[in-house]
Amino acid sequence: MEKIPILRMGEFLLVTIQVDMHDRLAMTLQDDLTNRISQTGAKGVLIDISSLEIVDSFIGRMLGNIASMSRVLDAETVVVGMQPAVAITLVELGMSLTGVRTALNVDAGMELLRNSIDAQKDFLYDSPVH
Amino acid sequence: MTVLSTETLPVVSESDIVNVRRSVRESAARLGFSLVDQTKVVTAASELARNTLIHGKGGQMELITLNGPRTGLRLSFQDRGPGIADIQLALRDGFTTGSGLGLGLGGAKRLVNEFEINSRVGEGTTITVTRWK
Numbered sequence: 635m636e637k638i639p640i641l642r643m644g645e646f647l648l649v650t651i652q653v654d655m656h657d658r659l660a661m662t663l664q665d666d667l668t669n670r671i672s673q674t675g676a677k678g679v680l681i682d683i684s685s686l687e688i689v690d691s692f693i694g695r696m697l698g699n700i701a702s703m704s705r706v707l708d709a710e711t712v713v714v715g716m717q718p719a720v721a722i723t724l725v726e727l728g729m730s731l732t733g734v735r736t737a738l739n740v741d742a743g744m745e746l747l748r749n750s751i752d753a754q755k756d757f758l759y760d761s762p763v764h
Numbered sequence: 765m766t767v768l769s770t771e772t773l774p775v776v777s778e779s780d781i782v783n784v785r786r787s788v789r790e791s792a793a794r795l796g797f798s799l800v801d802q803t804k805v806v807t808a809a810s811e812l813a814r815n816t817l818i819h820g821k822g823g824q825m826e827l828i829t830l831n832g833p834r835t836g837l838r839l840s841f842q843d844r845g846p847g848i849a850d851i852q853l854a855l856r857d858g859f860t861t862g863s864g865l866g867l868g869l870g871g872a873k874r875l876v877n878e879f880e881i882n883s884r885v886g887e888g889t890t891i892t893v894t895r896w897k
Binding site for chain 1: 786870
């Protein structure tokens with residue numbers, strides 16, 4: 635069966651969606667990704683959608699689900715590389731991807747993830763113990 | 765109004781939704797739609813094709829390219845499913861009988877210039893949308 639590869643990069647997982655996804659493939663990705671987060675203890679997930687020519691309500695919902703599920707598993711999700719035409723259409727469709735963090739490209743997304751993980755560590759280790 | 769071409773595509777499986785998107789994209793590009801307009805009409809087609817498949821239990825899409833005086837793309841989604849009892853309600857954002865977000869119909873309507881819906885309970889639904897260049 636067709637699958638979208640999930641790459642591990644240190645404490646992050648990277649997914650690059652390069653095919654026009656049919657609905658079941660999107661559901662499979664959602665399941666695979668949550669399994670990989672729990673297996674690897676990854677702290678962040680980057681989803682590169684720069685090759686996607688459309689995001690409809692189904693794919694939008696999948697992105698939202700992935701963000702929520704990974705948050706519950708203690709990982710941050712950042713969706714990167716959305717094409718401008720896709721962003722315009724998505725908002726007109728009525729989806730603003732509430733709860734999904736976005737960045738313009740993979741580099742910016744990676745930095746966003748690192749900063750938020752560092753901030754968490756600072757909070758954990760620098761809190762005064764009394 | 766001159767009809768340039770007519771094509772009928774099946775909408776009976778998930779991979780048909782992908783085919784619908786591809787055909788609509790190709791036609792919109794051939795008619796010279798801007799990238800944003802292509803994206804809007806393809807997204808609307810994706811939503812409506814999914815409705816035809818899930819709520820209409822499958823059907824077909826007629827793809828019509830129009831020229832003179834205006835250039836446009838007309839898509840007609842036809843099914844012989846259960847029909848829609850309350851069209852106003854079905855068009856409202858957030859209303860869903862399935863497991864989706866309920867953005868399909870209302871969202872698709874916002875992405876096109878003309879939107880027509882004919883439905884009879886027990887007989888089926890036809891939704892016709894047009895996007896002008």
